[in-house]
Amino acid sequence: MPEFSKRSLEILRQPLEDGYIRLSRVHGTYCFPADFLLLAAMNPCPCGYYPDMNRCTCSPAEIGGYLKRISQPLLDRIDLCAEAAPISYQALSSPSEQEGSAQIRQRVEKAVRIQKERYEGTTLCFNADLTPRGIEQYCEVSSQGRELLGKAYDRLKISARAYHRILKVARTIADLEESRMIQREHLEEAIGYRSLDKKYWR
Ligand SMILES: [Zn+2]
Incomplete structure (x- = not known):
């Protein structure tokens, strides 16, 4: 998600909230339906390893700048944020008992x-x-x-x-x-x- 420009990301705010998008042009204002499900993914920093400081090679300014591309008002409109933590070898190699699709x-x-x-x-x-x-x-x-x-x-x-x-x-x-x-x-x-x-x- 942070690879998009901040401006493009901020434009998502209106349709995420209202389910439509309004475009203003010289000849008038147009309203289009835009009711969608947004599924987005991002890394926590440019190298991808933050907050594991043994592996992350980014400076605090780089991490801050990267996260800042996603504004609080945009985050406010995302209902489910989940972290995909690294999987241990044990979890990968043992049979899973998860609920099926x-x-x-x-x-x-x-x-x-x-x-x-x-x-x-x-x-x-x-x-x-x-x-x-x-x-x-x-x-x-x-x-x-x-x-x-x-x-x-x-x-x-x-x-x-x-x-x-x-x-x-x-x-x-x-x-x-x-x-x-x-x-x-x-x-x-x-x-x-x-x-x-x-x-x-x-
Ligand atoms: Zn990093």
Whole structure:
């Protein structure tokens, strides 16, 4: 992702938020649908080894400059950030007991069905489509979850946008577990997907 120019990356902000792109030209303003799923990857520094300082050959200025190409407002619009940590020889060479694609597909289809039922008769399709008002209506949070959210809001200094996005991701995690109410652990997982920026960008 940081190999693109900062300007190109920043242009993604509007369609990521609104699902359309507006172009202003001499003869008028044009609006095009641009509702998409963004999947992006990046290294933590130009050489790729940061924060392993035994292997990283970049200067602090190079690392800072590289990460700065991805702005906080753009990061705010990315719901799931996950780190791909190096795999140990042991993990590579031992048989894995991971869930297979077919099983994952079943869980995803179930969560899609739950959302279809929930939003029947509305203009919404998925949790991602929820407006702040819709979040109030459809994202019921347990008292322990609310407590966690309050603490995380202050501690992680999350923006209002990120707060709403955390609730929508937690709604989906709860749907995957067929839980009507959003529980503390669903929020913990959703907040975890947003904590990478605190590790690298601050
Ligand atoms: Zn490096």
